[in-house]
Every structure is written in structure tokens, then in C-alpha cells.
Amino acid sequence: MTNHPVKKLPTVGDLGEQGILDVILPLLDSSKAALGPGDDAGALAVSGAEVIVSVDTLVQNQDFRLVWGSGFEHKAFDIGWKSIAQNVSDINAMGGVPTGAVISLSLPQNTTIQWVRDFAKGVSAAVEGLGAQRLSIIGGDLGKASEISVTTTVFGECEFGKILRNGAKPGDRLAIAGRVGSAGAGLAILDSDKQWENWNRSVARIADSQCKPTPPLESGPRAAQAGASAMLDISDGLIRDASRLAKASAVNVNLKSAVLKKFASRLDPAATLLGIDPMSWILDGGEDFGLLATFPQDVNIPEEFTVIGEISAQAGRRALVKVDGHIVNGSRGFDHFPVAADR
Numbered sequence: 001m002t003n004h005p006v007k008k009l010p011t012v013g014d015l016g017e018q019g020i021l022d023v024i025l026p027l028l029d030s031s032k033a034a035l036g037p038g039d040d041a042g043a044l045a046v047s048g049a050e051v052i053v054s055v056d057t058l059v060q061n062q063d064f065r066l067v068w069g070s071g072f073e074h075k076a077f078d079i080g081w082k083s084i085a086q087n088v089s090d091i092n093a094m095g096g097v098p099t100g101a102v103i104s105l106s107l108p109q110n111t112t113i114q115w116v117r118d119f120a121k122g123v124s125a126a127v128e129g130l131g132a133q134r135l136s137i138i139g140g141d142l143g144k145a146s147e148i149s150v151t152t153t154v155f156g157e158c159e160f161g162k163i164l165r166n167g168a169k170p171g172d173r174l175a176i177a178g179r180v181g182s183a184g185a186g187l188a189i190l191d192s193d194k195q196w197e198n199w200n201r202s203v204a205r206i207a208d209s210q211c212k213p214t215p216p217l218e219s220g221p222r223a224a225q226a227g228a229s230a231m232l233d234i235s236d237g238l239i240r241d242a243s244r245l246a247k248a249s250a251v252n253v254n255l256k257s258a259v260l261k262k263f264a265s266r267l268d269p270a271a272t273l274l275g276i277d278p279m280s281w282i283l284d285g286g287e288d289f290g291l292l293a294t295f296p297q298d299v300n301i302p303e304e305f306t307v308i309g310e311i312s313a314q315a316g317r318r319a320l321v322k323v324d325g326h327i328v329n330g331s332r333g334f335d336h337f338p339v340a341a342d343r
Contacts, residue, residue, distance in 0.1 A: 012116060013109035020142055023113055027120040051099075052156045054090035058083055060147040070189065072196040076115045078211040080122025081129075083150045086235070088132050089215035089289035091156035093233035095163040095224025098135040098217075100155040106145035119150075131217050160224035163293070168230040168249035170313040172294040175305035177223070178216035179209060180238060180263050181278065184285015185270040186210030194273055202269035215289035222302045223293050231293040236286040237333025239321055245292060246319035246330070253321045255309040283323070286334045 012020050058064060064074050064082075088098040103123070107116070127135050135154070168174075186209040189199070199207065215233065223231060230249055234241050238255075246253045260282050264271075267278035294311055295301045314320070321330050 009112040009114055011109065011113065012107050012111045015113060020113070020116055023117055024120045027117065027124055050158070050162075052091060052094055052096050052158060052162065053153065054087055054156075055151065055153040056083075056087050056090070057149060057151040058086075059149045065191070066148075068190040068196075070192055070194055070196045070199075072190055072207065074190075074211065075122075076118035077122035077125070079148075079150065080119040080124075081126040081212045082122075083152045084123055084126035084132070084135075084154075085130060085213045085215055086287070086289060087152045087154040088126075088130060088135065088156075088217060089213075089233045089235070091154055092215055092217050092220035092289075093163075093231055093291060094156075094158060095160055095220050095228070095231065096156035096158040097221060098132050098154050098156045100136050100138045102138060102153050103140035104143070104149075104151040105140065106143040106147075106149040108146060108148065109144055111148070126212075130214060158221075158224065160221060163220075163224050163228050163231040165230055165232050165245050165248035166250075168245060168251050168253075168294040168311045169296065170251060170311055172229055172296055172311040173301065173307050174242075174253060174255070174292070174294055174309040174311060175301055175307045176234070176238075176290050176292050177219040177302070177305045178234075178290030179214070179288040180234060180260075180290050181267055181281035181283075181285045181288065182206055182209035183213055183287040183289075184210075184237070184281035185267045185278065187285070187287070188274055188276065188281070189270055192274055199273075200269065203273055206267065206270045210287065213287055213289050216291060216304065219291050219302065219304055223291065223295075223305070226295070226302055227299040228293045228295055231291060234286060234288060234290045234292050236335065237284040238292070239283050239328055239330060240286075240333030240335075241292055242321045243319070243330025245294070246314075246321055249294075249311075250314050250319055252312045252314055252319060253309060254312055254325070255321070255323045257324050259306065259308045283328075284333045 067073055091098045186207045189207045232241055232245055242253045264278040264282045271278040321328050
């Protein structure tokens with residue numbers, strides 16, 4: 001039996017910075033930019049008077065693992081997808097439309113060029129698949145690091161005006177659009193000891209919600225046009241983000257569990273596999289990047305939003321979040337730097 005030598009895949013260290021760029025740039029559409037990658041800075045043609053900006057970072061072993069506890073390999077394509085999804089979600093949460101992005105990619109020297117190519121394909125697929133038609137990748141940066149790190153900055157415009165977190169008023173209805181709890185359930189599946197080869201399709205679909213989140217990009221501008229009073233995306237968990245809205249607006253948020261349980265029922269395959277109450281993912285799971293918005297009583301709420309509660313006046317010194325009238329800890333959910341009380 002003849003042993004054939006294993007073909008060595010080229011790495012970023014083999015090609016150098018320009019060689020890496022030569023691989024990435026043809027995969028990214030910059031045709032909508034006034035000036036795309038290649039100069040010292042990119043340029044966007046701005047039609048309005050104001051540009052909104054958001055930045056976020058994905059770090060290996062903090063925000064994703066190359067191989068999860070379940071043995072599932074986190075694909076470079078999915079990391080590229082998520083780097084776009086989580087940032088365009090922030091623009092969406094202010095009622096805006098994403099128009100441009102720059103990406104800083106730091107890599108270990110032994111990262112394969114195929115990984116880089118797949119990452120760029122994921123970025124491009126997210127722009128198209130999420131419906132961010134006006135978004136153009138206009139530049140970025142490459143660097144060497146001991147672990148993979150992706151920092152993405154996205155710019156956008158608000159045709160119907162900015163929607164902030166501080167506009168909720170007593171009597172407003174509280175509603176969500178998009179997924180809630182799916183990404184949290186997906187994270188639990190990915191990092192469990194339930195090996196991925198044994199997942200059924202329903203479980204695999206939930207796990208994919210963590211790897212490739214799908215923020216409802218048309219819903220942000222539609223909510224702004226309808227007259228939403230406050231809005232933010234659910235990135236760190238419904239309770240934690242509802243608490244942020246309550247604090248910013250100096251109001252109380254009152255959630256109704258009966259409505260939320262309808263969302264929880266969709267997570268039954270993960271709950272059965274792991275033996276976990278799916279409501280924990282609904283209340284505390286983040287990274288679905290759905291929208292949490294408040295609407296005055298005289299406003300017609302867009303049909304993709306589901307009313308899950310209401311806003312009431314703040315009675316004491318603290319803005320509170322309640323579920324069925326019971327106060328819950330607003331610091332629940334995800335925090336990069338949890339204090340002792342959160343642990």
C-alpha cells in the first residue's frame with residue numbers, strides 16, 4: 001500500500017498581506033461604494049444629513065469556538081455571516097438601513113487561505129441573504145494575532161428618523177419582531193456533550209440559529225415609519241435588553257409569559273435533547289438580533305411584530321422589568337464582564 005503525502009494547504013503566512021487581499025477582495029462586492037478597498041480609506045455617497053455607525057467584535061473562544069463541545073466545527077463561512085448580521089442588526093435597531101462596512105480581520109499565521117476565502121464568502125452571502133441591498137464592503141484591515149478576531153464597523157442611514165431606547169412612554173405596547181431564544185438554545189446545543197452526528201434536523205436547525213442569525217432587516221425601518229417610540233435589538237437576552245430600554249426611558253416593562261411561551265414551544269427539540277426549560281432561552285438567550293420595540297396606542301403596529309407586554313410608569317427610583325407582575329433581575333442574560341452578583 002502506497003502512502004501518498006498529505007497536501008499542505010496554503011496559509012496566510014505563505015501569501016502575505018497583499019496575497020490575502022487578492023483572495024478576499026474579488027469575493028466582496030464594493031460596486032455600491034463611491035470608493036472601495038484599495039486606498040487608505042473607503043468612501044460612501046451619503047444622501048442624508050446624518051450617518052449612524054456601529055462596531056462589534058467576534059473573538060475566538062469568547063464569541064465562538066472553532067470546534068464546539070459537541071464536536072461541531074464552526075465554519076469560517078458562518079463566522080463571516082455573523083460578523084455582518086450582528087452589526088447590521090444595530091443599524092436596524094435604530095430604524096436605519098446599512099449602507100457600508102469596514103472589516104478588521106486578525107489571524108494566526110497558520111490560518112489556511114481556504115478559511116479566509118470561506119469567511120469572505122460568508123460575508124458576501126450575509127449581505128445578500130439578509131436583504132442588505134445597499135450595503136457595500138468599502139475597506140478594512142488585516143493583522144496577525146494568536147487567535148482569530150473579527151471587528152466590523154457598519155454605517156447606515158435613517159430615512160424615517162432615528163429610533164432610540166429612551167422614547168418609551170406609559171401605555172405603550174411592547175412588541176418583538178424576528179426570532180427570540182433560538183440562538184441561546186443553539187449555543188447550548190453546540191457546547192453540549194450531545195455529539196453533532198446524532199442531531200436530528202430540528203436540532204441542527206436550532207443550532208444554526210446561533211451560527212447564522214437572521215435579524216429582520218426590513219422591520220426596523222418599518223417600525224420607524226409606523227411611529228415606534230423606542231427600539232433596540234435583542235443581543236444579550238430579552239430580560240437584559242428590556243431592562244436597558246426601561247432604564248433609558250425611565251419606565252417599567254411588563255412582559256406576558258403566555259405570549260412568550262408560544263415562542264418557547266418552537267424550541268422543544270432542543271429542550272427535549274438537553275432537558276432544559278425552553279423559557280430560559282426565551283428570557284435570557286441572546287444573539288437572535290430580533291427587535292424589541294414600543295408603540296403608542298394610536299399607532300398601527302407592523303404585522304411582523306408580536307405584542308408581548310406593555311409599558312407602565314416607573315413607581316420608584318428604579319426602572320423595573322416584570323413577568324406577569326413579578327419583578328425579575330434585569331442583569332440576567334449575557335455580559336462580557338459579569339460582576340459577582342450576576343454569576
